[in-house]
Amino acid sequence: MTNKTSKLQSTADVFPKWEKIKDMTDQLIDMMLNLRQSGHPGGSRSKVHMLVALFLGGAMRWDVRNPQKRFGDKFILSAGHVVPGMYALLAVFNEALRRKYAETGDERYKLAGEDRVLTWEDLLTLRNKGGLPGHAEMAGKTNIFKANTGPSGHGMPVAVGEAMALKYAGAGDVRVFAVEGEGGLTPGATHESLNSAYGLGLGNLHFLVDWNDFGIDNRPFSSVVYGTPKDWFAPHGWRVYGTEEGSEWAGTHSALTEMISDENPEGTPAMAWFKTRKGRGYGVYDNKSHGAAHKFNSAPYWETKKEFMDKYSIRFEGYNEDGPVDKAARTEQARVNMDRVFQVFDQDAELVNYLADRLVELGAAVPEDDERVWIDTSKNPLDDSVLTDIQGLPDELFAKPGEVAPNRGGFSKYAAWLNGYVKQNYGRPLFLAMSADLADSTNISGFGKPSGEIEGYGFYDRDKNTKGVMLPQAFTEFANAGICT
Amino acid sequence: MAQDADVKLGKVLWVAGHSGPETAEDSRTHFGIYSPAVTQLFPKGKVINLYPWEHNEVAPMITAAMATDVALIALHLTRPGVVIPDRKKLGMASHFEAAKGAYLIRDYKSGLPKMGTIFVQGTATTANVINLLPELDKRDLNVKLVAAVSPQLFAMQSEAYQQETVSDADWLDSTFITNASAVAMQDWTGNRLSVEYSMTADWDDNWRSGGSLDEVLEEAHLSERWLLEGIERFVNDRESRINRQKII
Ligand SMILES: Cc1ncc(C[n+]2csc(CCOP(=O)(O)OP(=O)(O)O)c2C)c(N)n1
Ligand SMILES: [Mg+2]
Numbered sequence: 001m002t003n004k005t006s007k008l009q010s011t012a013d014v015f016p017k018w019e020k021i022k023d024m025t026d027q028l029i030d031m032m033l034n035l036r037q038s039g040h041p042g043g044s045r046s047k048v049h050m051l052v053a054l055f056l057g058g059a060m061r062w063d064v065r066n067p068q069k070r071f072g073d074k075f076i077l078s079a080g081h082v083v084p085g086m087y088a089l090l091a092v093f094n095e096a097l098r099r100k101y102a103e104t105g106d107e108r109y110k111l112a113g114e115d116r117v118l119t120w121e122d123l124l125t126l127r128n129k130g131g132l133p134g135h136a137e138m139a140g141k142t143n144i145f146k147a148n149t150g151p152s153g154h155g156m157p158v159a160v161g162e163a164m165a166l167k168y169a170g171a172g173d174v175r176v177f178a179v180e181g182e183g184g185l186t187p188g189a190t191h192e193s194l195n196s197a198y199g200l201g202l203g204n205l206h207f208l209v210d211w212n213d214f215g216i217d218n219r220p221f222s223s224v225v226y227g228t229p230k231d232w233f234a235p236h237g238w239r240v241y242g243t244e245e246g247s248e249w250a251g252t253h254s255a256l257t258e259m260i261s262d263e264n265p266e267g268t269p270a271m272a273w274f275k276t277r278k279g280r281g282y283g284v285y286d287n288k289s290h291g292a293a294h295k296f297n298s299a300p301y302w303e304t305k306k307e308f309m310d311k312y313s314i315r316f317e318g319y320n321e322d323g324p325v326d327k328a329a330r331t332e333q334a335r336v337n338m339d340r341v342f343q344v345f346d347q348d349a350e351l352v353n354y355l356a357d358r359l360v361e362l363g364a365a366v367p368e369d370d371e372r373v374w375i376d377t378s379k380n381p382l383d384d385s386v387l388t389d390i391q392g393l394p395d396e397l398f399a400k401p402g403e404v405a406p407n408r409g410g411f412s413k414y415a416a417w418l419n420g421y422v423k424q425n426y427g428r429p430l431f432l433a434m435s436a437d438l439a440d441s442t443n444i445s446g447f448g449k450p451s452g453e454i455e456g457y458g459f460y461d462r463d464k465n466t467k468g469v470m471l472p473q474a475f476t477e478f479a480n481a482g483i484c485t
Numbered sequence: 486m487a488q489d490a491d492v493k494l495g496k497v498l499w500v501a502g503h504s505g506p507e508t509a510e511d512s513r514t515h516f517g518i519y520s521p522a523v524t525q526l527f528p529k530g531k532v533i534n535l536y537p538w539e540h541n542e543v544a545p546m547i548t549a550a551m552a553t554d555v556a557l558i559a560l561h562l563t564r565p566g567v568v569i570p571d572r573k574k575l576g577m578a579s580h581f582e583a584a585k586g587a588y589l590i591r592d593y594k595s596g597l598p599k600m601g602t603i604f605v606q607g608t609a610t611t612a613n614v615i616n617l618l619p620e621l622d623k624r625d626l627n628v629k630l631v632a633a634v635s636p637q638l639f640a641m642q643s644e645a646y647q648q649e650t651v652s653d654a655d656w657l658d659s660t661f662i663t664n665a666s667a668v669a670m671q672d673w674t675g676n677r678l679s680v681e682y683s684m685t686a687d688w689d690d691n692w693r694s695g696g697s698l699d700e701v702l703e704e705a706h707l708s709e710r711w712l713l714e715g716i717e718r719f720v721n722d723r724e725s726r727i728n729r730q731k732i733i
Contacts (some may be wrong), residue, residue, distance in 0.1 A: 138492075143491060401569050401570060405567075405569060410539075414544040442500055443562070444500055
């Protein structure tokens with residue numbers, strides 16, 4: 001595998017480029033919400049610096065051309081409501097590749113088929129049936145997301161599960177990144193996830209917290225929730241990084257860089273926080289920027305266009321006018337203006353070159369294989385007819401008439417046999433199991449027990465038994481549900 | 486797992502352990518009679534619910550569920566041990582038949598009129614019903630008893646097997662027994678009087694309390710004497726049940 005840090009972006013020279021990418025992303029967020037009159041502007045905008053730095057800075061090894069790559073780092077937008085920010089960013093990324101491919105015909109810039117690639121034209125379909133969904137979904141054009149999200153905080157257990165699956169399989173160098181707001185850290189699932197990730201030794205798990213201190217209601221979270229992101233994570237054994245300047249490039253990039261570059265011999269998970277202002281650049285701030293767009297083509301809306309227009313000498317259609325009324329005309333105006341955002345690319349060929357090449361470079365850095373992966377996925381035990389042969393089940397799984405036995409005991413025997421059979425024939429377990437400190441009581445511990453002569457995989461231990469199948473979970477019912485997905 | 490996701494992998498085995506009033510000794514904060522029904526709240530084809538009542542049904546049932554392309558298997562297990570029945574001697578179907586989702590504990594006896602079909606689910610309830618078999622014979626209560634262990638597996642069987650186990654007429658002339666609540670038996674609710682005649686742990690529309698297993702089963706009206714009484718009522722009211730269901 002490539003050296004962990006070799007693809008990190010060297011800093012200062014790229015920041016002006018990132019600034020332009022951010023400006024374009026901001027504009028596209030505003031425009032799609034203006035057209036649709038629905039969606040979440042404030043949290044979308046406050047995360048743009050963090051996301052640009054994550055996706056381009058090199059902390060995350062991923063391939064925008066194929067987010068399904070096996071050894072690509074995984075991304076979960078736990079704050080699923082801020083999906084417009086991700087749509088806008090992907091639109092900018094993909095447009096750079098589209099242009100570069102059109103210009104050069106070089107296959108490296110080629111994007112997958114239409115149904116797989118989010119282009120800026122898709123932004124016109126936000127929150128319409130068959131268009132871009134109102135919260136993040138792992139499908140079609142947005143397979144960059146590795147979970148469907150929206151219920152705040154509920155992406156955390158899923159991220160833990162994803163990181164665990166990778167680590168368990170021997171692909172622990174593949175990192176999982178999850179993004180959440182401080183509000184989204186308040187559900188109980190967070191507490192369970194923090195402990196689970198520590199207990200399982202998930203050094204490949206990375207949380208990014210957008211600390212803008214606001215949700216929907218008219219009070220800061222700091223008035224009802226004690227402490228800082230560090231207070232919330234560090235006591236659970238997490239490594240903590242962060243910046244007070246989450247809407248500046250230097251601090252944002254270095255927080256991410258440090259997080260992934262630091263030695264981590266203990267395999268502890270990490271979090272980076274970014275202090276931001278919710279609604280940055282949107283003219284309304286904090287909770288007021290949360291869930292409502294400016295009224296269509298209203299004065300405050302056009303105000304958010306002014307700085308960009310002046311900075312790049314780009315004029316938007318209908319500027320400072322309130323029409324049109326008709327839906328088709330509105331869509332057309334949005335299309336024209338989104339297209340005009342990309343005049344930034346017209347003006348700056350270097351920017352397009354940089355962005356397209358950077359995306360290709362990052363994509364190429366995703367390893368093809370890792371010899372440490374010990375689970376052979378070329379053979380699927382679920383296709384094995386022995387596992388579906390009811391009459392062929394071995395006699396020892398059954399109790400004799402007249403014996404007194406609980407059904408959970410029957411389950412334990414079956415579980416031991418199943419994982420034992422798969423171990424012997426496929427060199428791996430079929431099931432990992434977890435409960436809330438009730439492994440024996442519920443008898444799911446059978447999955448780790450010996451089956452005849454075949455030794456059981458036993459309890460997982462992050463140092464001593466990394467092939468253990470019984471995850472040593474504490475009282476984490478809620479997190480377990482997400483981890484299992 | 487998500488419905489429209491491009492990637493669909495693997496299986497989740499969701500174990501509802503210590504389910505039902507069989508967890509009597511831990512009292513009511515520790516078992517549900519309504520809550521286990523949440524595993525049913527999925528679209529058809531997205532979950533397989535398994536309610537093996539005894540030890541030997543578990544392996545065949547999971548095996549059958551594993552053979553399907555349904556990703557989510559919900560396995561309901563109970564705490565106490567029960568006597569493994571001598572199925573051959575009792576004339577019951579083998580535990581392997583549990584893999585078919587429903588099987589006959591006892592068919593109608595020839596020579597007597599058919600008196601209705603009763604679906605039976607749950608560990609203590611099924612064990613008690615089996616203990617009652619001689620008494621049913623003695624009282625000439627000619628009911629068909631069907632172990633209702635997985636509605637989804639049953640629905641996957643051939644039309645012939647389904648009809649032979651539960652005919653259309655049986656459905657209309659049926660009720661059920663469960664260690665859980667009536668709402669959790671929606672798949673076995675064959676007609677609009679099913680619930681009225683059912684024998685369930687929520688017979689009085691209440692949660693149960695706690696105590697010894699026997700005490701809680703008594704409170705749930707699921708001890709042998711209550712079941713016998715319920716089966717008799719179901720049989721004795723047959724004519725009025727059938728009449729009430731006639732449309733015109
Ligand atoms: C579990 C849950 N409860 C409530 C909501 C409603 N909700 C949507 S977004 C939001 C506020 C989000 O605040 P925060 O997590 O800080 O996100 P950000 O400020 O980054 O937008 C709330 C309460 C939800 N989506 N999920
Ligand atoms: Mg917030």
